[in-house]
Amino acid sequence: MLTNDGPPTLDDVARTAGVSRSTASRAINGGLRVSPEAQAAVDDAVARLGYSPNRAARSLVTRRTDSIALVVPEPDGRILTDPFLAGTLRGVSDALAGTDLQLVLLLARPGEHPGQMARYLRSGHVDGVIVTSHHRGDHLEAELAGGKLPAVFVGRPFASDDAGLHWVDVDNVTGGRLATRRLIERGCRRIATVTGPLDMTAAVDRFAGWREEMAATGLPDDAYVEGDFTVSGGTAATQHLLDEHPDVDAIFIASDLMAEGALHALAARGISVPGDIAVTGFDDLGIAASATPRLTTVRNPVVEMVNAATSTLLTMLAGEQVPSAPLIMDAVLIEGASA
Amino acid sequence: MLTNDGPPTLDDVARTAGVSRSTASRAINGGLRVSPEAQAAVDDAVARLGYSPNRAARSLVTRRTDSIALVVPEPDGRILTDPFLAGTLRGVSDALAGTDLQLVLLLARPGEHPGQMARYLRSGHVDGVIVTSHHRGDHLEAELAGGKLPAVFVGRPFASDDAGLHWVDVDNVTGGRLATRRLIERGCRRIATVTGPLDMTAAVDRFAGWREEMAATGLPDDAYVEGDFTVSGGTAATQHLLDEHPDVDAIFIASDLMAEGALHALAARGISVPGDIAVTGFDDLGIAASATPRLTTVRNPVVEMVNAATSTLLTMLAGEQVPSAPLIMDAVLIEGASA
DNA sequence: GTCGGGCATGGGAGCGCTACCACAGGGACG
DNA sequence: CGTCCCTGTGGTAGCGCTCCCATGCCCGAC
Numbered sequence A, B: 001m002l003t004n005d006g007p008p009t010l011d012d013v014a015r016t017a018g019v020s021r022s023t024a025s026r027a028i029n030g031g032l033r034v035s036p037e038a039q040a041a042v043d044d045a046v047a048r049l050g051y052s053p054n055r056a057a058r059s060l061v062t063r064r065t066d067s068i069a070l071v072v073p074e075p076d077g078r079i080l081t082d083p084f085l086a087g088t089l090r091g092v093s094d095a096l097a098g099t100d101l102q103l104v105l106l107l108a109r110p111g112e113h114p115g116q117m118a119r120y121l122r123s124g125h126v127d128g129v130i131v132t133s134h135h136r137g138d139h140l141e142a143e144l145a146g147g148k149l150p151a152v153f154v155g156r157p158f159a160s161d162d163a164g165l166h167w168v169d170v171d172n173v174t175g176g177r178l179a180t181r182r183l184i185e186r187g188c189r190r191i192a193t194v195t196g197p198l199d200m201t202a203a204v205d206r207f208a209g210w211r212e213e214m215a216a217t218g219l220p221d222d223a224y225v226e227g228d229f230t231v232s233g234g235t236a237a238t239q240h241l242l243d244e245h246p247d248v249d250a251i252f253i254a255s256d257l258m259a260e261g262a263l264h265a266l267a268a269r270g271i272s273v274p275g276d277i278a279v280t281g282f283d284d285l286g287i288a289a290s291a292t293p294r295l296t297t298v299r300n301p302v303v304e305m306v307n308a309a310t311s312t313l314l315t316m317l318a319g320e321q322v323p324s325a326p327l328i329m330d331a332v333l334i335e336g337a338s339a
Numbered sequence C: 001g002t003c004g005g006g007c008a009t010g011g012g013a014g015c016g017c018t019a020c021c022a023c024a025g026g027g028a029c030g
Numbered sequence D: 001c002g003t004c005c006c007t008g009t010g011g012t013a014g015c016g017c018t019c020c021c022a023t024g025c026c027c028g029a030c
Helices: A010-017 A021-028 A036-049 A055-062 A077-081 A083-095 A116-122 A140-145 A172-185 A201-217 A231-244 A256-268 A302-317 B010-017 B021-028 B036-049 B055-062 B077-081 B083-095 B116-122 B140-145 B172-185 B201-217 B231-244 B256-268 B302-317
Strands: A067-072 A102-107 A128-131 A151-154 A166-170 A191-195 A224-226 A250-253 A278-280 A297-299 A327-329 A332-334 B067-072 B102-107 B128-131 B151-154 B166-170 B191-195 B224-226 B250-253 B278-280 B297-299 B327-329 B332-334
Touching (some): A010 A036, A021 A036, A067 A083, A067 A116, A067 B102, A077 A083, A077 B083, A083 A302, A083 B102, A102 A116, A102 B067, A102 B083, A116 A140, A166 A302, A172 A191, A172 A250, A172 A278, A172 A297, A172 A332, A191 A201, A201 A224, A224 A231, A231 A250, A250 A256, A256 A278, A302 A327, B010 B021, B010 B036, B021 B036, B067 B083, B077 B083, B083 B302, B102 B116, B116 B140, B128 B140, B128 B302, B166 B172, B166 B302, B172 B201, B172 B250, B172 B278, B191 B201, B191 B231, B201 B224, B224 B231, B231 B250, B231 B256, B250 B256, B256 B278, B302 B327
Parallel strands (some): A067 A102, A067 A128, A128 A151, A151 A166, A166 A327, A191 A250, A250 A278, B067 B102, B067 B128, B151 B166, B166 B327, B191 B224, B191 B250, B250 B278
Antiparallel strands (some): A102 B102, A297 A332, B297 B332
16 A cells, blocks of 8 residues: 555555545644544554654645754753753653654753854744743843744743743742741841852842842841852852851852752851751752751742743744733742751 | 745755755755855855755755654653763763754653654654663663664663664673772672662663672672662662661662762761761762762763764764674772762 | 535645756866 | 766756645535
8 A cells, every 4th residue: 555665655644544635634633624434544544554744744834843942051061960950851841742842952062152052043943942041141032032933931031021022930039038038037147148150040039039138127138159050069159158257147048959069068067057057948849858957948830830831832833922921930938947 | 035035945045146956955065066166156145145954845855854862761850860861961962063963852751651752763753863761661672673763872771682772881880890899898898789770771780790799709799779860769778778787888879869868868877988888889970079978989981972872873874884882981980088 | 496605525736955867068088 | 089977057856745726515595
């Protein structure tokens, strides 16, 4: 029944089912205007032949690529081990089950020209984009604001007031305030923070939350060190912090990964947590629960965020107009033993 | 100069450059049989128009998709934070720079039928495959052994003696022996091991290395617990181990991630490392260096492995015959303070 | 009984590209 | 001086699919 040697084509299916190519195509793509008998015959033929549509041929005429890119403009490889990114990968991948969209992973390459990724995206190789781990200076907002290519940021982009920019995020400012307030309510008064890399909005916003809460309570906001969202960075930042401000009695650390590093640093100096110094983290993606002591942290609802981002993207891909209002999830404090 | 409204096509380039579509195509694809003048004219036109070839159209005729899949048949999301996987992502992505191959990420979905991924791969959506985090029972070797689809495993596949299976790996058995020997040479005699998940060859082989070395020295090999290559799994396994075998004076832990968890468990019980119990790990991908104490471990050369795997795959993609001899990298002991 | 309007179907064009082939021109060789 | 080959070039077919349109058909309305 197969004319050619390669994989079966739509023609083969049509011939096997005893219908025309047009009918076979319709039956395969949703079955509008197809009689039940024709539909059944085609379904049967597809199963028997093991037919799978040729993506390229379909793309050529539909002008869609049926693939979306997950963009990680993070030239530093270490961030790849971050549970946040893991959750994003998992979430996007899962959300794509049931669609026949391919997930194309686009990592910034070390030493790559900043505009290179933007150029790639512009050339129409993917139908849509999810951006995570966005950094100031990666040129992505400007590129994607045009609205030519459907895009959703996971995490507030820097130019977040640009029209036409879609994004979801957790309320990092409130999260930062909650984590800080917890320390204040504990009775701590000399409260420091280890921020994330300040070329990322998550770091900026959590830092702002700390500042706001400190100001609201009338406490000084001079004790802070910039970290990099890694364990070893957390250790280093904490050591630095302790050297500069030996009087701190609490630290809000802008990610659990860094908080873990901080706990190492504190333990190494024989400082008890929360006895001598209380600690709060941010993320609650597994690390907090297994840290010693268990971290008091703020839940970062990655799965929900990524689900929302992906379904927004899918809606845009379906051609529907989506208002570009950001979607901001609540930050919730999670009780631990560290503060 | 552009006839249509969409992105520029090869026709537009040809017309702009004043050559035929054929010549333009040749100039763009390597420039064989193209005069310098024509080449220059085409290059110029491409730059001016911002032309980027339509992948779908090209794929349709070349019968290649210009994309390769990175397959992670690991339904458990936690593994995504493993530095080994991070290194693989980074490595494959980097190795693909310069080619115009897309990297399609294929994560097993929780609850997915085991053969589903194989079916996807069979349908010709990608030109080649790199498999990592391979598990017994994921049906991947059988599927890929046929040689229809170029594939390279990072890490020995279970059916590793199947002809036509390409793979690279570190010498896990020797690595396990080295890590164990180190403990023996230290004078330890009651040496346990925390294995990885035994449905993965890396775990099986490292375990075998431990066994071999223990047997060679005439030591008993009854003290072992199966872990899962995660931090918390390492903690749990170690606690279990200590309860069952209170007399152990050394542990070879089959990954640094688990070793980190083990160090937590040991510290929690007030057991000093290496004083009371010496510890060796496996991987040396950043964790070992930042652990307290610094882990003695075995270097797992991910970057080299993935580079080798990718370039093997690229060679196969180029149509050259590649002998399916495995490529096995040396395991090297890395000095730390934990043993 | 006739006619209009839907629905299921098939025919055919064409998406943008590469591969094949034919051909012109020019140099090297007999 | 003719022949051959080799290089650069353009024309054209066709990859597998979807979409538009024309066709035939059945059913209900008048």
